[in-house]
Amino acid sequence: MNSHHKSVKDIEEEMLQVEAAKKDPEKFSVLYNKYYNQIFTFVYRRTEDEQLTADITSHVFLIALSNLEKFKPKGVPFSAWLFRIAFNGINEYFRNSKKERIVGMEEADLTNMMEDPHISMNKNEDNKLLLKALSELPAESIEFIEMRFFEKRQFGEIADIMGISENNAKTKMYRLLEKLKVIMLKLKK
């Protein structure tokens, strides 16, 4: 289930839960139970290490709970804030450990990327070429593509996780795909 698709009523109800947790940390259990699986899965897809994922996920909720006072509702689900903490936590872990981060995808995801109007390469084109081009992109760009094409997240959700506006996310993505196409054409020569 995509937690980003929530009605205004749902978000308002969630804000009441956040306010209740600010007054009594024990009430944070409602939000913890609601989002634990989603955050765990988000982290696990990037680490493929169960124990590490459990540690990072615990850390995410601990940071969220201890910084709950700083949380300002902006009409987006509480999960967006949790995902952003998780995203930063994962990046921090891989930055410090200097380990490789896994970017999982299906063959079909790569084919879909090839067919995107901003790339519009022949779908019979070798996916290896696309992977080679991807590996030449900076970290932030790969994460962007991962969320959009491999996890199929909406622009609004990606924007919330990365802390930018939705329009900015769209513009960045289009520029990124154009850049990717240039790299692929160069590699093809």
Next chain:
Amino acid sequence: MAKYRFKIGSKKDLNEERIAGHKDFKKLMHNYQHLTRPIYKTPLYKTRNAKVLLVLLIIILLAFILSEIK
């Protein structure tokens, strides 16, 4: 900067039961209380811990001796 390894293949998420095995709100609350708890619940001079009192006494004695030497 982190290095990336692209992995093509079916994405395997852990099942809900397995994830639930790691879910522990009590542990979270324990860590939260540990994180937000003041370092000293009672002021040092009011403590009944003999070792702490002894250290305090030694510090005071040293301070006194040093002031007398001058």
